[in-house]
Amino acid sequence: MFKRIWAIIQKEFIQIVRDRVTLAIICTMPMLQLLLFAYAIHMDVKHIRLVVADQSLDQASRTYLDAMVNSGYFDIVSTVSAPSDVIRTIDGGKALAGIIIPPDFAAHEMKKDARIMFLVDGSDPFSTQSAYNAATIVSQSFSTQLVFNTVNPAGAGATVQSLSGLDTHLRILYNPDLKDLWFIIPGMIAMLLQTQTIALTAAAVVRERETGTIEQILVSPIRPVELMIGKMAPNLLIAMFNMLSILLVGTIGFGVPFQGNILVFIGLALIYVFSGLGLGLLISTVSQNQRQTQQLMMMFSFVGMIVGGFIFPRYSMPLVIRLIGNLFPLTYFIPISRGIFTKGIGAVYLWDYILPLLVYDGVILFVAARLFRQRLD
Amino acid sequence: MHNRFRRIFTIVRKETIQLLRDRRTLIFILGLPMIELFLFAYAVTLSVNHIPTAVVDQSHDSRARDFINALQRSEYFDMKMVVANEQEIIQAIDSGQVKAGLVIPADFSAHIASGDANVLILLDGSDSFSVQSGYSAASAISQTYQLNLITEKVSKMGAGANSASSTLPVDTSFRVLYNPDMNDMIFVLPGIAAIILQVLAVGQSAMTVVRERELGTLEQIMVTPTRPIELMLGKLIPNMVLNLVVTVIILILGVFFFGMPFHGSVWLFFALAILFIISGIGLGLMISSVAKTQRQAQQMSMVLMLFSMLLTGVIYPRAPMPWIAQAIGSLIPLTYFIRISRGIITKGVGISLLWSDVVALIVYGVVVMIIASVSFKRRLD
Numbered sequence: 001m002f003k004r005i006w007a008i009i010q011k012e013f014i015q016i017v018r019d020r021v022t023l024a025i026i027c028t029m030p031m032l033q034l035l036l037f038a039y040a041i042h043m044d045v046k047h048i049r050l051v052v053a054d055q056s057l058d059q060a061s062r063t064y065l066d067a068m069v070n071s072g073y074f075d076i077v078s079t080v081s082a083p084s085d086v087i088r089t090i091d092g093g094k095a096l097a098g099i100i101i102p103p104d105f106a107a108h109e110m111k112k113d114a115r116i117m118f119l120v121d122g123s124d125p126f127s128t129q130s131a132y133n134a135a136t137i138v139s140q141s142f143s144t145q146l147v148f149n150t151v152n153p154a155g156a157g158a159t160v161q162s163l164s165g166l167d168t169h170l171r172i173l174y175n176p177d178l179k180d181l182w183f184i185i186p187g188m189i190a191m192l193l194q195t196q197t198i199a200l201t202a203a204a205v206v207r208e209r210e211t212g213t214i215e216q217i218l219v220s221p222i223r224p225v226e227l228m229i230g231k232m233a234p235n236l237l238i239a240m241f242n243m244l245s246i247l248l249v250g251t252i253g254f255g256v257p258f259q260g261n262i263l264v265f266i267g268l269a270l271i272y273v274f275s276g277l278g279l280g281l282l283i284s285t286v287s288q289n290q291r292q293t294q295q296l297m298m299m300f301s302f303v304g305m306i307v308g309g310f311i312f313p314r315y316s317m318p319l320v321i322r323l324i325g326n327l328f329p330l331t332y333f334i335p336i337s338r339g340i341f342t343k344g345i346g347a348v349y350l351w352d353y354i355l356p357l358l359v360y361d362g363v364i365l366f367v368a369a370r371l372f373r374q375r376l377d
Numbered sequence: 378m379h380n381r382f383r384r385i386f387t388i389v390r391k392e393t394i395q396l397l398r399d400r401r402t403l404i405f406i407l408g409l410p411m412i413e414l415f416l417f418a419y420a421v422t423l424s425v426n427h428i429p430t431a432v433v434d435q436s437h438d439s440r441a442r443d444f445i446n447a448l449q450r451s452e453y454f455d456m457k458m459v460v461a462n463e464q465e466i467i468q469a470i471d472s473g474q475v476k477a478g479l480v481i482p483a484d485f486s487a488h489i490a491s492g493d494a495n496v497l498i499l500l501d502g503s504d505s506f507s508v509q510s511g512y513s514a515a516s517a518i519s520q521t522y523q524l525n526l527i528t529e530k531v532s533k534m535g536a537g538a539n540s541a542s543s544t545l546p547v548d549t550s551f552r553v554l555y556n557p558d559m560n561d562m563i564f565v566l567p568g569i570a571a572i573i574l575q576v577l578a579v580g581q582s583a584m585t586v587v588r589e590r591e592l593g594t595l596e597q598i599m600v601t602p603t604r605p606i607e608l609m610l611g612k613l614i615p616n617m618v619l620n621l622v623v624t625v626i627i628l629i630l631g632v633f634f635f636g637m638p639f640h641g642s643v644w645l646f647f648a649l650a651i652l653f654i655i656s657g658i659g660l661g662l663m664i665s666s667v668a669k670t671q672r673q674a675q676q677m678s679m680v681l682m683l684f685s686m687l688l689t690g691v692i693y694p695r696a697p698m699p700w701i702a703q704a705i706g707s708l709i710p711l712t713y714f715i716r717i718s719r720g721i722i723t724k725g726v727g728i729s730l731l732w733s734d735v736v737a738l739i740v741y742g743v744v745v746m747i748i749a750s751v752s753f754k755r756r757l758d
Contacts, residue, residue: 039701040687047697137513294675307420
């Protein structure tokens with residue numbers, strides 16, 4: 001049995017090494033992607049382009065606008081006079097948010113009935129969220145400050161906190177400075193590994209079928225499971241190389257601290273990588289030609305990215321979507337990666353995710369081998 | 378010229394027959410985008426509500442309950458569990474049971490009266506989305522709470538009690554244009570539809586030329602008088618029809634099933650969608666001519682899919698990205714079409730505001746088709 005597996009491994013290995021270009025792409029791509037995506041993605045959108053229609057142009061309205069700009073969330077890119085121009089600017093995409101301050105703002109502020117209209121472009125999801133949240137907080141604290149000033153005109157050493165008697169501390173665990181990279185890298189490693197591993201084996205069986213070499217393998221005494229293991233082994237090496245390279249880029253290149261035990265991480269990553277390779281093999285076995293493989297493979301990595309919790313948190317998804325998410329190994333590895341990498345916790349906390357991954361490995365190998373045999377008859 | 382059209386038509390016929398014969402692939406092509414649309418439409422939630430939260434309430438008085446209620450009522454936080462101390466909260470966050478924690482120390486009411494009360498809100502910093510939502514929600518809620526306390530105290534002191542200090546001096550009203558209820562579906566669908574279309578267009582055409590090369594049937598085509606650009610056009614047309622069918626299906630589902638409002642002109646949308654599909658297929662054909670094996674073509678289209686997902690503005694906005702990421706994003710047709718799609722569907726704007734993106738798509742389509750033909754010719758020599 002081992003001799004037969006070994007023979008397949010050798011064959012696969014030779015095939016992989018012979019195609020230098022593909023090998024080079026496979027080995028460097030995940031690293032380059034991590035580099036690029038890590039730089040590119042910003043979770044917290046700042047400097048949102050803002051258009052202003054200030055019809056008061058008095059001290060109070062200027063103070064308000066200053067508060068907006070000073071928050072760092074907004075950059076005033078244009079100033080218009082009519083409220084309709086604000087909407088037109090947003091329509092044209094030159095600004096994502098707009099503020100309309102009606103006439104006599106200062107006077108209304110004294111009478112406590114000043115109104116401000118804040119408009120947000122509702123077609124760009126991320127920016128809308130950030131703009132909405134930032135504007136809420138900024139205008140709320142502006143109002144609070146005003147109330148405070150009228151109550152306490154002398155400003156004798158008092159603060160809003162001391163007056164209200166309550167001080168709220170917000171503490172962000174594991175990532176106190178809210179650094180984007182700390183958020184992104186652990187999930188990104190999980191995501192890139194899944195995309196990569198599915199693609200590595202997706203062509204394995206179907207290509208032999210298409211080029212006809214599968215017949216030659218079939219007349220040999222090799223059994224389906226042995227063939228599957230043989231096809232996975234060299235790819236496992238490549239995937240581990242990818243894993244280590246992106247881990248190095250993430251930790252040393254970007255300086256994201258690795259809080260947990262690196263050996264535990266590598267061990268679990270090995271289990272994870274195996275499941276991705278198995279998924280690729282399964283796709284390869286069920287598809288009749290590489291065009292179908294392409295479709296299925298794209299769908300799996302595409303859907304995995306969305307439902308696996310890499311971008312959007314899983315607890316806010318409906319139950320059906322969460323169940324579908326359970327079909328993707330990524331779903332289990334993201335909590336593992338974030339847990340060990342960012343939180344620094346040990347395997348004891350992570351059993352809920354490790355066990356399904358182990359089961360997944362066994363099941364997928366079995367199913368792939370089984371379907372392979374069925375497709376032969 | 379007449380012969381040229383005949384040659385193109387012959388290729389179109391061959392490709393159509395091939396497409397129709399392979400039933401399973403056809404079902405995949407038509408079915409998978411729908412599955413993707415359904416999954417994404419339900420899975421993508423931009424405003425994170427109901428963050429699972431653990432509470433430590435060491436006071437058990439009315440003020441503490443008020444504060445907890447204020448958080449709960451906001452619907453941003455779900456009080457999932459009650460624990461005894463801060464360590465247990467951190468443990469619960471460590472193990473992933475909750476994403477946030479709230480600590481209210483003993484004698485909360487008394488401390489508020491004496492002006493030195495503290496609450497602590499902890500957030501799981503490993504889960505970016507929850508942190509973003511949790512952070513802004515928690516600050517806004519506690520600020521409101523503080524403000525209520527101030528006004529309460531002020532009216533108690535009698536100072537300015539008559540001046541209706543329970544209302545804020547400045548009232549900011551928000552209007553979210555095009556999507557007044559901040560409905561996630563409306564945010565997401567125009568972008569999702571665009572990315573599904575591109576994945577399909579590129580994925581399908583990326584396999585065509587390289588497949589013929591791998592199977593050896595390319596030789597047969599090359600001994601015919603067909604020229605590279607004709608071959609490319611012949612392969613483009615049936616794929617385009619297929620993609621248009623998918624576009625129609627996606628739009629019908631989006632509008633009638635998911636209730637996505639379509640504000641702009643449907644005809645303009647289709648005209649520009651054709652343009653987008655052509656540039657997508659052109660990009661795929663280019664990959665197909667450059668790749669040596671189907672495996673390489675797969676790898677390349679996979680990479681392209683990741684780039685499209687993360688760099689074109691479908692999910693993460695492009696504005697804060699560094700120039701190099703923006704430049705790479707500009708090489709993907711989705712970057713232009715996402716603005717067109719959101720512009721027409723969600724904003725309801727006309728072509729006058731979309732000109733630059735339309736021109737970019739036209740230039741793009743022409744350039745990739747030329748590169749595909751040229752690199753195809755070169756690979757033959």
